[in-house]
Amino acid sequence: MVKDRRYIADLMLMRLARWMRMAGHDVSNPPEGADDSDLIEIALAEGRTLLTRDKLLAKRCEKAEARCILISSSDLDEQLSEIEDAGIFLEPEPVRCTLCNGLLQEVVESESCDDPRRPEGGPALWRCESCGKLYWRGSHWRGIRDRLKRRDS
Structure with missing residues (x-):
């Protein structure tokens, strides 16, 4: 199970990002006004895995050799299951702010x-x-x- 990887969530997955932060994961918010290209650049520059529900964005990540996890469900519990299926450990750990990802x-x-x-x-x-x-x-x-x-x- 993965515990020390860093992530960036697109706007569609901000609720999932908050729940991942409750499990101690470093999940940054997309900068205001960021487009898909910006998210890929941030993922590459900061060594983050992009979390998205956008199939086209996931394909662009693959082409750019950026790590990406494509989430298929819009249901939070199913999203959490998908994250665990990807090998990401989810155990409550209060080390990150659920709003801003600060320590x-x-x-x-x-x-x-x-x-x-x-x-x-x-x-x-x-x-x-x-x-x-x-x-x-x-x-x-x-x-x-x-x-x-x-x-x-």
């Missing part, structure tokens, strides 16, 4: 958290180094873990 840094207890949804003295807290978004393992964490593990049975 998460654990917040030490002396730092304040002004988010009212997180209970005082609650579970571990992480902050994105890039955008500042806060994360913690709340009641939603079980649902995330269950969805990522659903394909094991």
Whole structure:
């Protein structure tokens, strides 16, 4: 199973990209206004595998010798299964921001958290180094873990 490969998702797969980030994968967002040629160039320059549902883009990647995974389904659970079928490990691991792909840094207890949804003295807290978004393992964490593990049975 692959764990250390880097990816770039096209706009059609931004939801899949967020779920892959929840599993610790480095999945960058396409730059604003990027076209297919830009995505291929980024994939080649940064050593990323392009994730797409666009068959023509996948063929262009092949011609350019860029790594690409063509996802056929529009259903998230089926997309996650396709990713696992491609040998990509999906286990919840809070190391990347689901929004911007930035690295998460654990917040030490002396730092304040002004988010009212997180209970005082609650579970571990992480902050994105890039955008500042806060994360913690709340009641939603079980649902995330269950969805990522659903394909094991």
